[in-house]
Amino acid sequence: MTETHTARAAAAGEAGPDAALPAIELAGVAKEFHSGGEVVTAVRDMDLAIREGEFFSLLGPSGCGKTTTMRMIAGFEEPTRGLIRLHGRDVTGTPPNKRDVNMVFQSYALFPHMTVFENVAFGLRRRQVPRNEITRRVGEMLEIVDLSGRERRRPRELSGGQQQRVALARALVNRPRALLLDEPLGALDLKLRQAMQVELKRIQREVGITFVYVTHDQGEALTMSDRIAVMNDGVIEQLGLPREIYEHPATRFVAGFIGTSNLLTGTVTRLAGELAVIEVSEAEQILVPVRGLRVGPGSPLELTVRPEKIDLATRRPADGACALRGTVTEVVYLGTSTSFAVTTTTGAEMVVFRQNSALAGDLAGRGDEVWLSWQPQHSYPIG
């Protein structure tokens, strides 16, 4: 899958001479594990370039190869094939203690026998940084992560959120060329996780270091990332801006994995300019922009529509929009919005989200006959 858009200017490095050089580059990287005579492919021929200073997420379900990819960048795993470059320098075969990247581990992996200060100072001490500089840099870093005054505490005496910030400080204090984060918020509860998402983003802007973030939580990835690579089965399915990934899922997998999506299939009846028309019945039709897609009358077409793009009404919508008729089978009140499950006349199950704004009354109830409509630009062909 190739990149379709250019990311908006990242915080740092864009103007520097290194700007053209990716912070992290994977060229044809593959990783195979041997278990019991069987070869398991975790990552398949991956090409990836992560830019200097960007917040990059590797998003995918467990077992998709995202953690293996990260561990290969950190040096804990060696690729079976391919090269890994950090700022243009080939580091394939270099052990983790000789790589200029640091990692924040899933369960923080703090040293339990050391104080917060000693934990954060560990990397600097290994690099023989002078004592007074260690004190200064650790102090500064603890201030950034809002842990000043807790230097003497042990990891066990800290809350989950605090431990997580120690882990972050311990990695960042070394000023690595890139920071690798392996599901660092997984162990926190929802409220804290959301607060830490904002916090992480702030810290990343403040220090200007490239962040590579591994997560299975699409909300987290969409909130924080400059760019996202959605992985499945060892392959990057789509790479792009959060908005692109969400609104233009390139594959069936991405459409299903990110948010809720309505997947529709049909046969093209005719072409109207840039739009393919699927006529479901006399009054019902689906319009799909097909720029660059080779479809003609009679070809099958698969498309997705996000639930919040669909309008729900009792009257037939104006011409020029996509329109389907159906029966409401379920209404779920979600606070800020309401979710409707609708079975169309053709038997497709669709989900519709409507905001619970002041104007919207009870739109429809169970068993009501409704019209679903959306603008053609919100139909995304996939495949």
Added chain:
Amino acid sequence: MEQPVRADHAGSLTLRPGRGATRARAARRPRIGKALAPYLLSLPAGLWLLVLFLVPLLVMLSLSLQTCNYGTGACVMTWHWGEFWQQVSLYHAQLLTSFYFAGAATIIDLVVSFPIAYWIAFHGGRRKNFFLLMLLVPFFVSFVIRTVVWEFILSDQGIILGGLKHAHLLPQSFHVLATGYAVVAGLAYNYLPFTALPLYVAIERIDRRVLDAAYDLYASRREAFTKVILPLTVPGLFAAFLLTFIPALGDYVNQQILGGTNDTMIGTVIQNAFLTYFDYAGGSALSAVLMAIALIGIFAYARLLGSRTIEEYL
């Protein structure tokens, strides 16, 4: 943004009905039984400890303050506190030998079993339990027989020394048996599992990601060992030390089978006091001294690496 509940989250929900069911069952049981249950359950063990451990201990302590008739073995309570010091000054050479041998054997065991425990914990894979069992296999044979086999192995014309002498690699006069080396070797062999098992438990408990973190933070293999693994195994090292050193200190089998006449350990002295000379008071006093030393070790353990530290590693 919608975040649908993912399958792996749903999985944890299935645990709940089980827990609820247990609670419901507990509520049906009568209250008195519930209150008494812990006492009833600990009664057999409590009685056992009282009759077979606490009572003999008190008898021993009281014996050490009594004066006995060597001929008849009859003892009278005389509150003779000087007995302890008398015994220690009489047998201080044997006490020192015991400390020396037990200490040497413990150090050998710590050095030998650390790599074993480390390897099983980190590289044992699926066969961990098998390797641990292998470590314990010699224990299926009686302690005395194991030691006697060492006597064969170390004897002047045995399989090792005999062969080496035959090949003229060792002089004919060379011997190990009936020396302190043989005793230390026997002690080290017999107590190895007591060192290896606590070490294994301590090393096994180390989160592998903590090691990864050390490597990630520029630590060399050696630094990862000295700065992370070793400090994290300190409680295990101390437990292993106590579990090996204390029984080795009072051991009398190894010295009698493998040792000579001028390296008697305190265990032999105590054994002789009871079984040969019927000096119950003297034997009890020496036993009490050994026990006091063991207790000092345990208190030091609790103080230095007390429960708080141990908790931190869990």
